[in-house]
Structure formats: C-alpha cells, structure tokens
Amino acid sequence: MAVKYELIKVCKQSGARLGRVHTPHGIIETPTFMPVGTQATVKTMSPEELKSMEAQIILSNTYHLFIRPGHEIVRQAGGLHKFMNWDRPILTDSGGFQVFSLANMRKITEEGVTFRSHLNGDKLFISPEVAMEIQNALGSDIMMAFDECPPYPAEYDYVKQSLERTTRWAERCLKAHARPHDQALFAIVQGGMYADLRKMSAEQLTSMDFPGFAIGGLSVGESKPLMYDMLDHTVPLLPAGKPRYLMGVGSPDALIEGSIRGIDMFDCVLPTRIARNGTTMTSEGRLVIRNAKFADDFGPLDPACDCYTCRNYSRAYIRHLIKADETFGIRLTTYHNLHFLLQLMKDVRQAIMDDRLLDFRDEFFARYGLNDNERGF
C-alpha cells in the first residue's frame, strides 16, 4: 500500500491523534496543514520557501491541471513532482468540488460530469475513470476519489442519492486506479448536514479498501457548530488505523477544533488568498496591513513570530509594498500566513504530545482574540 498511517499517541485531554503518514515522498507528521498549490504552484512561493517554512505536503487541483496545462504534459514531464520541482508529498483532489463550483453548464449522469471549462468554454467530461487517469498521470502521493459535493443547503433526498452515487463512483475509482503500489487513493465521505447520511456514507466507503478517508462537503457555508457536530458524527466511524482528512478547512480555530475531533490532515486556500489582500494571521488575531496606522509602524508583522518576513521586514515596509501593488509584499504576507498555520499545527502536535490540547486551545483563543461568537458558538 502506498500510504501507511502510524498512530503515535492520543491526547489524554482531548482525544486528538498524533501520528505519521508514510508516503512514497516522505513522512508527514500529523495533524498537519497542507498549503494549496492549485496550478502546480503555491501562489507566489518557491519550493525552497515552502521547505524553509517546513511545509510537509502540498495539495494541487486535478480540475485546474486537467484544463491547463493538461495532465499529458505533466505526465511527459515525469509527473507533478518533477514538473514543479517539489520532491515532498503531494495530494491531488478529485476535481469533483471544482467541477461543481467553477465549471459552467455541468450535467451530471451516472457515468460522470459533462461541463464547460471556466477558461475557454471547451466541453469536457470527468468520470471516476477520467479522474483516476488524470491523477495517475500527475503521480500524486495521495489521490482523491471522484465525488459529488452537494450544495448547502440541500434536501435530504438529494443528498442521499448524491452520496450513494459518490459511493458507486468511489468503487469505480478503486477499480480504475492504475498505480495503487505508489499512489494512495482516499475516499470522500459526503452526506451534507444530515448525521444519518454521514453515517451511511462512512459505512459504505469504509467497507471498501481505501488507505485513507476524507470528509468532504463541510465548510461550505454552514455554521461552525454544525460543522463540528458533523465531525462528531463522522470521525468515530472512520478506521483508527488510517489517516483522516478534513477538506477545505484552514481557519486557525477550525484547525484546532478539527484536530481535537481526530482529524489528521487539512487544506485551505485561506492563508494564501487573504495574504494577497494584505490580511495576515498573527498571534494576536487578524491584522490588515493596509490600515493607515501601520504606515510608520517599524515593528514586525507579529512580534511573536520568527519567520523570514517577521525577522527581516517591518509593517511599514510591507504596507508600502501591498499598497504599491508590489509582488514582493504578497510574497511576504503569504510566507507569513503559511508559516503561521504550519507553526500552529506544530504547536498542536506538541500539545497532543503533552496531553493538553484543550488547554492549548483556550490559551490560543484568548490571545488570538476570537470570542465564542466569532468561533460560531
């Protein structure tokens, strides 16, 4: 099997898991956050910078690479690792979520999804078999089964039919997967906001031989308590010996709450996306660097941070660059935000090791300044 999960310990205070995911391109310490490199690049960052901030694994998007430059180009390049000069693990998503959120004029049948490219209107088709072919060409360490991600809110009957199709598609993905020896295929639990459907999906998928499981269809507009409730209903149904990945979640509070609920892997565009606007995550909460009060503030972005950005540049300089539309400013905020979340996960792992993740959560929130309301409680 291409990927193996090793459980190191369970936090006595919170139940969170400390573990290691062994992949063909190295070991990932979990819980972990995966920076998103949609188009075979984590926006504005070099591979060396990602390594210097200790990114262990990155995520790339099947839908985007299918459309441009095309998976055959990446295959010819020797796979995605070689194409983008990244020799650590890569996870590729299934393309499912993007087909439903980005593409135009999509038509879903049992066979697959027909849609038009959001770039040029080309008529395209992705089925479970095509999603496997693309991801086999990309050569990611962890591939995702092609799923349907229902909108939120959605009717019970629609979500039920959809998750059953996702199960049938997952089965087809397993069969079509051509490189199980060096690429792991994870299935995606769906079921919307219905606890019994989450259970149904989890039971159907865990009856098949996947080396890992993701939870999809969350963080799609629902409240955080509802998301955590769905995790509480779903995670216990997943096998303890395999990694668990919560898709599309990357706010600091949700990373901690997800870890407490037994999640091992997270990804989100949040840190890189807000960085491009000049919004940064600091130990004292969000900081919008465009704010006029930072014009003559010569201190670092986050006095508690020791990243490249905070060691070398002032708020005044970063504000100047962002206001002047200078790329280097976005590089600096992106670097800091990614470093912030990677450091947070390192702290989470240490807190699990020390059996004090609930205490860590309370301390972090007190400093980060999120009140219960902002956290959705």
Add this chain to the structure above:
Amino acid sequence: MAVKYELIKVCKQSGARLGRVHTPHGIIETPTFMPVGTQATVKTMSPEELKSMEAQIILSNTYHLFIRPGHEIVRQAGGLHKFMNWDRPILTDSGGFQVFSLANMRKITEEGVTFRSHLNGDKLFISPEVAMEIQNALGSDIMMAFDECPPYPAEYDYVKQSLERTTRWAERCLKAHARPHDQALFAIVQGGMYADLRKMSAEQLTSMDFPGFAIGGLSVGESKPLMYDMLDHTVPLLPAGKPRYLMGVGSPDALIEGSIRGIDMFDCVLPTRIARNGTTMTSEGRLVIRNAKFADDFGPLDPACDCYTCRNYSRAYIRHLIKADETFGIRLTTYHNLHFLLQLMKDVRQAIMDDRLLDFRDEFFARYGLNDNERGF
C-alpha cells in the same frame, strides 16, 4: 568623499575600463548593470535572490518613493537600506526623468518643477534642494543631481537652455547636499543629440566637484548609432578618475557597446519588464515563453545558463505558469533575465581583463543572433 573610483585596467583591444567603485556599502566591480527597484523592491525579487545572482548595486526611484510611502517614512525607518533589507550599495535617481515622463501638468521654472502626482493628482514640487532632501532622507550611496531631461527630438535652442539650467540646478544640488561624507552626488550630462551641447554640458559639470558623472537623455527613442555617437563625443570629456554611468540602458548589445566606449555603470527596467510578459534573454537571443512550441519543451530556458531558473525548471513549466498568470512564473523569468545581464557584465569584465572585448562582442552577437540592422547599424 563617499565614493571613490579605482581603475584596474584598460582593455588594449577596445579601450573599455575595468574598475572598482568603493561605496559606504561595499565595492562594485565595473562595468556593472544595476537592477531597478523602483518602489524599494526589484519587482518580484527578494534581497537574497538579488544577492544569489550577484547583484552588486540596485537603483531606486526618488520620484516614486517621494510620492509613496514618502521619504520621511523611509528616513524614520533608518533609510532605504534598512527599510527594504538591502545592505549593498543603492543608487537613487534624481526624480527628474520621472517628473517629465510620468507626472501630470508639470510646470518648470528656474526654481523647480511643479506637477501633479500620477497616483492621486496631488500638487507637488521638486527643486534641486527638494531632490537633495529626499535623497538625503533615503540615504542612498549614490545620489543624482536634479536635472531636466528634454524630450526627443527637441530643438537646439531648447536643449541648450535646458542643459544650462541643469548645470545651475547641479550647482544648487551640490550646495544643498547635506551628507557628502557618506553619500556621493553624481551630476548628469545632458545636451540631447547635439555633440557641441553634450560638450558644453560635460565641460560645465566637470568644472564642479562631483565624484561621478552620468550621461542622461539617451535611449529616449533615438537610433543606437546616434546614441553611440553621442557617447563617443561625451565620454572622453569625463574625468578618468571618476565613475561614468549611462542612464536607462540595458539591452545586451548596448551594455557591450557602452562598455567599449568607457561606461562603468548601467541601469534599465528592460530585463524585469519583459520578464513579466514572459520574454526572456538567452544566449541564443530573445525567447518568448508563451509560444505554443514550448508547451512540451522540458529543457531549460537557456541551456547555456546555470541560474536557479535554468537549473530547476523547464520551459514547459514556466510557460504554464506565465499562461496561468502565476506569480512564480514571473519570478522565474525575472530571476533569469537579471542573472543573464549580470553574467553578461561579468563576461565583459573578464574580456576586458583579457584585452579581447571586441572579440567577445562579435562572438556574443553571432550567438545572440542580432544582425547589424537589429543593433541599429
């Protein structure tokens, strides 16, 4: 004196000079090319990247920093070196060229120039004294005297009056300059495309005690032979013991031809600007990476180059990034283009050392594929 020129040797074949410019922030081997960091950043690059490509000195723009963030902010930051985290030499231009090329509604009097900011329409004023105040606040190693850069073409009488004013302004700059002990002030020879006016300007300015001289008002639309003719008339009038800087010139052919004519320093936005479009300079001439034929070309941008970009990334990958509007693609082309010109100048210095710069020129052009017509002959 803040800056001293050390002549190492003159090329027996071409007459080009090999030298060193000693500055408060280190030594510059000349002839040299200065990457342009208009807004206190060389677009898309980090200081560490500039060092890794062996940039010795960068240029920054007085006009832009005056408008944003304002020189008082930079002064409070401890000067431009500290503000932007660059500890090697910096040259700042005078603001003159930008006032004439970028600003709106400018009005020139003997006192100075009134204009409106191209950013927000604010009414502003720069005189020789203000230009010195700004550059003293920025703390650059080499400052430029505030000059008037006449348009091309321009009438003889206008150019004559203009250069005489530039001389008077240069005198006022010398007087207003508050930090001659640690910042060198260079004067700018004007005179348009009139050989006798170039001579007049050079004679007037060299009669004053400037530690270096620039040649301005060239590369403004005239043919290259005309530019070289003006150099032939001007450079011999400049003192041999001081550095000579040709402003705004950065095409590979002009860097070599300028060196042959005794120029020590060059700057230009060309390499960084064309990089943002995906146009690169290679040992075999210009290469437009967007071209469809590079979609499945897995070789390096320039097989003869050993820069970070060429060692690690393929044409196919760079093309993908540029077409997908990914910043990292522009970082890669920018890095390569700057490295290309810095390496070219290193080769020029070696050729001077070996008394064979004319041979080097012929070899370079044969490979680079510029015919006489493209070079303007």
